[in-house]
Amino acid sequence: MSEKKKSIATVVSQDIISVGIYSMWLSFPKEQDVAAAAVPGQFISLYCKDGSCLLPRPISICDINKEESSLRIVYRIVGKGTQEFSELLPGDTIMVVGPLGNGFTPKSGKSILIGGGIGIPPMLALAKSLSDEVSVVLGYRTNDLFLKDEFVSYAKVYVSTEDGSAGTKGNVIDAIRAEGLEADTIYACGPVPMLRGVKAFAEEQGIAAQISMEEKMACGIGACLACVCQSAEKDAHSNVNNKRVCKDGPVFDANELLFSTEFGK
Amino acid sequence: MSTSVNLSVDFAGVPMRNPVTTASGTFGSGAEYSEFVDLSALGAVTTKGVASVPWPGNQTPRICETYGGMLNAIGLQNPGIDLFLKRDIPFLKQYDTRIIVNVCGKTPEEYVRVVERLAEEEVDLLEINISCPNVKAGGIAFGQDPVSVEKITSQIKDRAKQPVIMKLSPNVTDIAQIAQAAEAGGADAVSLINTLTGMKIDINRRTFALANKTGGMSGPAVKPIAVRMVYQVAQVVKIPVLGMGGITTAEDALEFIMAGATMVAVGTANFHNPSATVEIIQGIEQFMRENKVADIRELIGCVR
Numbered sequence: 413m414s415e416k417k418k419s420i421a422t423v424v425s426q427d428i429i430s431v432g433i434y435s436m437w438l439s440f441p442k443e444q445d446v447a448a449a450a451v452p453g454q455f456i457s458l459y460c461k462d463g464s465c466l467l468p469r470p471i472s473i474c475d476i477n478k479e480e481s482s483l484r485i486v487y488r489i490v491g492k493g494t495q496e497f498s499e500l501l502p503g504d505t506i507m508v509v510g511p512l513g514n515g516f517t518p519k520s521g522k523s524i525l526i527g528g529g530i531g532i533p534p535m536l537a538l539a540k541s542l543s544d545e546v547s548v549v550l551g552y553r554t555n556d557l558f559l560k561d562e563f564v565s566y567a568k569v570y571v572s573t574e575d576g577s578a579g580t581k582g583n584v585i586d587a588i589r590a591e592g593l594e595a596d597t598i599y600a601c602g603p604v605p606m607l608r609g610v611k612a613f614a615e616e617q618g619i620a621a622q623i624s625m626e627e628k629m630a631c632g633i634g635a636c637l638a639c640v641c642q643s644a645e646k647d648a649h650s651n652v653n654n655k656r657v658c659k660d661g662p663v664f665d666a667n668e669l670l671f672s673t674e675f676g677k
Numbered sequence: 678m679s680t681s682v683n684l685s686v687d688f689a690g691v692p693m694r695n696p697v698t699t700a701s702g703t704f705g706s707g708a709e710y711s712e713f714v715d716l717s718a719l720g721a722v723t724t725k726g727v728a729s730v731p732w733p734g735n736q737t738p739r740i741c742e743t744y745g746g747m748l749n750a751i752g753l754q755n756p757g758i759d760l761f762l763k764r765d766i767p768f769l770k771q772y773d774t775r776i777i778v779n780v781c782g783k784t785p786e787e788y789v790r791v792v793e794r795l796a797e798e799e800v801d802l803l804e805i806n807i808s809c810p811n812v813k814a815g816g817i818a819f820g821q822d823p824v825s826v827e828k829i830t831s832q833i834k835d836r837a838k839q840p841v842i843m844k845l846s847p848n849v850t851d852i853a854q855i856a857q858a859a860e861a862g863g864a865d866a867v868s869l870i871n872t873l874t875g876m877k878i879d880i881n882r883r884t885f886a887l888a889n890k891t892g893g894m895s896g897p898a899v900k901p902i903a904v905r906m907v908y909q910v911a912q913v914v915k916i917p918v919l920g921m922g923g924i925t926t927a928e929d930a931l932e933f934i935m936a937g938a939t940m941v942a943v944g945t946a947n948f949h950n951p952s953a954t955v956e957i958i959q960g961i962e963q964f965m966r967e968n969k970v971a972d973i974r975e976l977i978g979c980v981r
Binding site for chain 2: 418459464465467509627629630631632636637640641649652654659
């Protein structure tokens, strides 16, 4: 049985990269192997010092530096917890559990990486880890194209914006069609409507797709059954087609995801 | 100098290493948390509610945070008694801890079916959930009326081979009266409190934060209510009380013990700190040493 431990991470750097979006590097005690064990698509749970914020905040890993035993997260301020994280300064410490979840399974051949909104950060770690031809399609609301430039060294980068102010006007699938992109594997992370569209596109094109899901979590380690998503297969925990996003995911084969709102069917 | 202090208690005839267990539903069957804490250090592990067949639970979102607390409406998703007996009990038997199995059902017959299946199993106690606020049938429906509490308690006691703990809802007018009904029905112990029914509105989406609209509130914010109810119940029943509701630290646990709880359960705190259970046990021991309390039993119900 693997030993999961709470870690006290130290903030290495904290930068504002866009309106309300922060980039933070955290270093971990070398003996705990947190960064060494991490793979793209996994997440870490960050714990607030403010006792009124009880639940850990699950945030995806944006970059991994195994030599420095550090991880980078890029996160948006959405409430009191992420506000607290944004106020941390280099040298400050924070309780972390992770890496958690399964992560992406890298496949050889051409790949398209799709990130929507705050689902973009985990695709950076993945883009860095893939060696064959990589296209990245990033979906934004407006021309606030955070993180886009960092992908350029690792992939051909395409953009869609809802307001048409940059790249293809529309969504990520519109951009893929407009650019005529092809792939053997699609990897995606973003809001559920986008992921539903990615699954439909992958099915239509006969492309394998790995989809990273998001759901409200409490424990983050598979015990509380808060963050389930309806699955085609019986889940290992309860045998009721409810896979746990935190433990069985967050990355699922697209065929595994039903995107239905009816549980127990 | 460290002198030995006694943390062991007798709970409904079952000797416990210490008075700390887990609150049902927050700890699974221990497998996930065994990566953070030594389950053998706990007085007992209380498992998530198990029914006669698998239950899929409610739609998501199933949880949300509130100030100093949280709401959940998981809806008792569980694998059913077959898989539970095959997988979860053998897992827990690897550890030197007591096993309390939480039982849920939609009808009295469903509770009895699970209790009968557990009769020949090596489990130490049964905890009967007649207080879940998040399922449409069963759960709280049995726990809000003294007549039905007494009746279902005696139906379960007729078949149970292990001591029976009735888990009570705080969503009642007079919890002491409900506890007395459980005692009259033959309960060996009572546990309280289950969660308080609550609601949160997402003002940006202009809808409920939970798909189920309402959920059960837990966490530090509910603790004073839970301490008050444990105290009220302990005054009127002879059977032991398992107290819970927002216990996050050893000091919290000691409040419940002094209010009359023989055992305490740690629930939501596990989410805030995966090793909360063992830290609370260590903290109780430290408090006893510092205050020269040789035996935890000196503290149980010491505030009257």
